[in-house]
Amino acid sequence: xxxxxxxxxxxxxxxxxxxxxxxxxxxxxxxxxxxxxxxxxxxxxxxxxxxxxxxxxxxxxxxxxxxxxxxxxxxxxxxxxxxxxxxxxxxxxxxxxxxxxxxxxxxxxxxxxxxxxxxxxxxxxxxxxxxxxxxxxxxxxxxxxxxxxxxxxxxxxxxxxxxxxxxxxxxxxxxxxxxxxxxxxxxxxxxxxxxxxxxxxxxxxxxxxxxxxxxxxxxxxxxxxxxxxxxxxxxxxxxxxxxxxxxxxxxxxxxxxxxxxxxxxxxxxxxxxxxxxxxxxxxxxxxxxxxxxxxxxxxxxxxxxxxxxxxxxxxxxxxxxxxxxxxxxxxxxxxxxxxxxxxxxxxxxxxxxxxxxxxxxxxxxxxxxxxxxxxxxxxxxxxxxxxxxxxxxxxxxxxxxxxxxxxxxxxxxxxxxxxxxxxxxxxxxx
Numbered sequence: 001x002x003x004x005x006x007x008x009x010x011x012x013x014x015x016x017x018x019x020x021x022x023x024x025x026x027x028x029x030x031x032x033x034x035x036x037x038x039x040x041x042x043x044x045x046x047x048x049x050x051x052x053x054x055x056x057x058x059x060x061x062x063x064x065x066x067x068x069x070x071x072x073x074x075x076x077x078x079x080x081x082x083x084x085x086x087x088x089x090x091x092x093x094x095x096x097x098x099x100x101x102x103x104x105x106x107x108x109x110x111x112x113x114x115x116x117x118x119x120x121x122x123x124x125x126x127x128x129x130x131x132x133x134x135x136x137x138x139x140x141x142x143x144x145x146x147x148x149x150x151x152x153x154x155x156x157x158x159x160x161x162x163x164x165x166x167x168x169x170x171x172x173x174x175x176x177x178x179x180x181x182x183x184x185x186x187x188x189x190x191x192x193x194x195x196x197x198x199x200x201x202x203x204x205x206x207x208x209x210x211x212x213x214x215x216x217x218x219x220x221x222x223x224x225x226x227x228x229x230x231x232x233x234x235x236x237x238x239x240x241x242x243x244x245x246x247x248x249x250x251x252x253x254x255x256x257x258x259x260x261x262x263x264x265x266x267x268x269x270x271x272x273x274x275x276x277x278x279x280x281x282x283x284x285x286x287x288x289x290x291x292x293x294x295x296x297x298x299x300x301x302x303x304x305x306x307x308x309x310x311x312x313x314x315x316x317x318x319x320x321x322x323x324x325x326x327x328x329x330x331x332x333x334x335x336x337x338x339x340x341x342x343x344x345x346x347x348x349x350x351x352x353x354x355x356x357x358x359x360x361x362x363x364x365x366x367x368x369x370x371x372x373x374x375x376x377x378x379x380x381x382x383x384x385x386x387x388x389x390x391x392x393x394x395x396x397x398x399x400x401x402x403x404x405x406x407x408x409x410x411x412x413x414x415x416x417x418x419x420x421x422x423x424x425x426x427x428x429x430x
Contacts, residue, residue: 006390012256014419020237024199032081033108037232061087107181162187300328317385343382
């Protein structure tokens with residue numbers, strides 16, 4: 001497996017282009033299954049999760065065309081998807097085990113073709129993330145679902161119909177899946193306690209441009225009036241707010257100054273306010289964010305993860321890395337996923353002072369310096385937290401299992417090198 005070597009201590013300065021959001025791109029791609037026409041997506045990030053999903057869709061019979069294109073003077077990827085000759089309605093284990101978000105094929109295939117078989121998904125090991133909300137909601141819409149031999153087997157022989165669906169938690173995945181399924185269902189579907197993330201708004205905009213009738217964008221109540229057929233459309237993947245927040249911390253933890261090009265400050269209000277309270281200067285511009293940590297005294301600050309627009313759980317680990325060198329103590333409370341403190345022992349190997357209390361909270365007491373060490377990445381966001389710690393630490397840090405990073409951070413080494421980091425990927429064959 002590849003490793004990343006970091007020699008810490010460099011102040012990071014410059015500009016970083018923020019890529020399209022993985023968590024927006026995945027459901028946008030799967031929405032192409034809802035029509036036989038072409039769906040064109042711009043600003044698609046080059047990540048292993050995208051590659052795996054494209055492979056799965058091609059296995060089903062979907063046509064995928066990749067092109068380079070310019071967006072804001074940056075070369076990005078444009079994909080054309082066309083599902084006019086779907087030959088397979090089974091998403092097999094060999095594909096699905098590589099990425100959890102394969103479940104996004106469930107709603108579209110069931111709604112359009114009335115049958116789908118999906119291997120139970122894999123993904124990051126950050127606690128139980130069952131798809132029971134997806135399945136129970138589809139059952140309310142008329143699906144017959146059986147779990148057999150590790151597969152979800154779903155049928156809707158008479159098609160899906162509208163239903164009043166109330167989620168017991170604001171699940172992003174379930175919101176996207178039921179949204180897509182409801183677009184071709186008969187009648188009206190109402191989703192209560194829907195997730196409100198910007199990535200969902202991105203999906204709603206695309207679906208409506210394809211001819212869907214969805215109301216309630218950016219609210220917790222969505223109403224979908226089913227239509228007989230959807231048509232092709234073009235969409236741009238929204239900027240990745242988690243990537244932007246991660247690089248914002250890179251500027252802060254190295255006492256540098258980075259402008260995050262293409263970042264949307266509106267989607268990062270809670271993390272940006274936390275950075276300001278920790279002593280970092282934040283300048284919000286129409287199409288970028290400037291993070292200035294030069295000569296700034298960093299102080300501890302508490303965070304509590306919550307559903308959007310609350311503090312994102314996907315930035316918890318990265319902020320904890322910053323807290324390890326802050327003056328004073330910080331309390332981190334994780335309310336979304338269990339087992340999301342697996343980065344703590346690795347940070348402690350580098351000299352951090354962190355104590356976990358129960359399963360949901362950790363106290364971080366800042367230290368004067370971190371020391372480079374070999375560490376092991378456990379999930380996507382924890383991996384970046386270790387990179388951040390390595391950037392701030394004295395000496396050499398080796399981050400193992402960086403395939404996690406490749407799932408969610410496009411051109412990570414290139415972007416960090418561009419602002420002054422001493423970072424190198426060590427290939428498995430080296």
